Amino acid sequence: MRIAVIGAGALGGLFATLFARAGHDLTITAREVARSLIRENGIRLTGGYGDAQCRVLVREILTETPDLTLICTKAQDAAAAIAENAELLDGSPVIVVQNGLDGVRIAQDLLPNSECFGLLTLIAAHYIGPGRVRVTTAASSYLGRGNGKADAATQHWQAVLDEAFPTFAAEDFVGAQWTKLVVNMLNALPAITGLSVQAIIADAPLRRILTESMQETVQVGMARHVTFGSLQGMSDRSLRVFARLPVALGQTLPLRMGAKMGPVANLGSTLQSIKRAHLTEIDHLNGAVVRQAELAGRRAPVNALLTALVHEVEISREFLKPAQVMARFDQLTATSR
Template sequence: MRIAVIGAGALGGTFATLLSAAGHDVSVTARGAGLAAIRERGIRLEGGFGRAAARPTALERLVETPDLALVCTKAQDAEEAIRDNAAVLDGAAVIVIQNGLDGVDTATRLLPGSDCFGALSIIAANYTEPGLVTVTTAAPTYLGRGTGPADAATRHWQEVLAGAVPCRTIDNFVGAQWTKLVVNMLNALPAITGLSVQSVVAHRGLRRVMTLSMREAVRVGMRRGIRFGAMQALDDVRLRLFSLLPAWAGQVLPLRMRARMGTVPNLGSTLQSVTRGQRTEVDFLNGAVVREAAVAGISAPVNHRLTALVHEVEQRGSFLGPDEVLARFSRSR
């Protein structure tokens, strides 16, 4: 099958390599050093899925319509990437593998002739260098669309992906996007401090802030009428219960997440963007909680502060120490 992967970073590189190993004809889009490295050496994968290598066709833009396209860019780059490739993408099946809440809607709006799906990947991977990806957590990807049960088309593409990478269909995809958004509250503090996710969770003060941001995200989702989807041992009942817990008790949630990560440092996608000098997707993670809160007529002060601090780190080019981060939250009360 001809499969195009738009965005050959950590996640896109993982999918491209594993799909190539499964026998598919894979092309990828990339830019700059990443494009040059893939053209010269291909993509190398190491870590959780073992060692693998692939030499996909590497392009700045797609030149022919694939059977299936995976959009694996960061959320902030998705619209531009889809527009750049719309002439050949429209009419193909498209799976948006992305954080945030907007990806599938964006693809559907820009590609009216395409059948569009969303995927939530729990794979944690580091873009070690151009053309080299290290998987720190090998985990499933969840495929679906809408708020109802998975349909026949979703099950078909799940079978295609499952031949290369662990993939499951998921009902109530929109609710699952919100569940993943809660999980992605892990990302901001590593980007602010330069610490791994595990190190942030191990720090008592930072863990409390992380817990508050997660609880705030759940409460905003509830005000927006969301029924949270079930994934990674989280579901609507558990998250609603979590929303009622005091901060000291709610910290069990990030602690359990850290336990599932293992010992290999998980840098988080937002920190990886900061270290590469790239714009982060914080506006589509913590910033999405702030926007949804405004629609619901409430505030989200913890996520508002985290969003601002990530942007501060982006602009200044240096991290904040844990004590300074906690002092900023103390002054904002």
């Protein structure tokens, strides 16, 4: 099968390699510097899925219509990446591999003749450099679209993906996106402090902020009448219970997440963007919670603060010390919460 991967970052390189290893013909799109290095050296994968090296066709944009395309750019780059390939993609199935809530909708708007799906992945992959990816946590991925049970097309493509990496067909994909958004609350504090996800979870004051951001996300989802999908041991029922717990008890959720990650430092995708001097997708993570809260006629002050702090680090390129983060959080607590 001819498969295209748009975006050659950590997940793009990962999925291209796994598909190639499964016997598919791969084309990957990449920026100029990465393009030349991948063309010369291929893509090398290490870590959770074993070591693999593959040679793939690399382009600036697609030159032929594939049988299946994965969009693996950051959320803020998706519309432009889809638009510049739309002439070849429209009418061909597309899977959007992104955080946040809007990826599938954006793809469907730009590709009205395509079947568009979303893929939620819990894999932790580290971008070492062009064509170099290390998997720090191997995990399952979930394919779906819309609400309700997985349809026949979703089940077909789930089977194709599952031959390359563990994939399940998600029921109520929109609800599953919200559950993944709760998981993605792990990203902001590492980007603000430069610490790994495990280090954030191990630090009691930072873990408290993390827990409050997660509880706030669930509370906003509830206000938006969301039924949360089941992912990584979380369900609609368990998340609703979690949202109402005292923060001290709610911290068991991030502690469980940290225990599943193992000892290899997980930087999170947002910190990786900071380290590469790229803009982050924080507006599609914590920022999405803020926007959804506004639609529900309420506020999301913890997520608003974390969004603002990530943007400060994007500009200054200087991480904040945990004590500085706590001071900002305490100030928020004292003023308006």
